[in-house]
Amino acid sequence: MLVLDDVHKVFGKGKDKKVEALKGINLKVDKGEIFGVVGFSGAGKSTLIRCVNILERPTSGKVLINDVDLLTLNPRDLRKQRKKIGMIFQQYNLLQAKTIFKNVAMPLILEGVPKDEIKEKVTKLLSFVGLADRMNHYPEQLSGGQKQRVGIARALATDPDILLCDEATSALDPNTTEAVLELLRKVRDELGITILMITHEMNVIRDVCDKVAVIEKGTIVEQGSVIDVFTEPKTKIARSFVRTVLNQTIPPSIKRLIEESSQTNPHGIYRIIFKGASTNTPLLSNTAKKFSIDLNVIHGMVTELQGVPFGNLLVEFKGDREEINRAIQYINENDAVIKEVSKDAI
């Protein structure tokens, strides 16, 4: 388990030069979980991940791995603990003049592991990442996705408990990204390794993470399960990230309708979110039958999040106010989330 407790990082000194990159980060990543941290450029993501393996020493706070605070350790014990943390990078950081085999073997060679053990281990790791037939090739002979697989194999060489991924798929095309994310799921599921990843791509969070935290200006502004944050983002920044992948961008004509509606329409436009079981019930048609109101679906989509069906619709409600209120209560009681859409929330 990885815990960051009130982690601060200040770069530079003096009033004008001081940059507070992290302002009290609290995170808990459970064993065998993939936890994603998403944020815009400059939000503090790289600093955060570098503070986990003390590539960057936090100014204050605690970095606990399986209850051991890395900041209290002497250099020798810290080196030992850091072996439990593997890291992969956006630009792979492979040694160009060494073969794939040597790249993966490097952490073991540095540890003085016997040659036959290294051979067995590296062969196993290259087979795990699907590159058994490439061990004598050089990095330049591989595609980006294959290089990242080598990076993953190398990170796994020291049997880490935790794998840190620094924008691991940002340099890859969508198909290759999907294959690398599939491999990370395999790392979690078959090896039980805890994964902390930072990214600016919300599709990566949607496709592979169990939990997500949104970082803005050095502060975690929202965190929770991917399903919860995607279905009910609470902050403006989380909403904007979610919209980048759930195609919730509201077309201008609908925006105008919402704006007009909030000024003039006494009935209202509502966002209804269905998740899990509620996507399988004909809730809207039941509601229209049960209450004397008209429902007009004006925008929306139905998709899947981590294998769970998820729908997000904008629906205009027309009719008597009391009747609309009863319909809203009915929808709420049937496992869907319903909220009036104000022009501020679009």
Ligand SMILES: Nc1ncnc2c1ncn2[C@@H]1O[C@H](COP(=O)(O)OP(=O)(O)OP(=O)(O)O)[C@@H](O)[C@H]1O
């Ligand atoms: N070594 C450093 N010295 C001074 N300031 C730094 C240093 N490293 C980072 N910063 C500052 O800390 C803040 C957070 O930077 P960081 O690189 O962690 O953000 P990021 O979210 O990873 O951004 P990006 O996605 O662009 O890499 C920025 O204002 C950055 O300029």
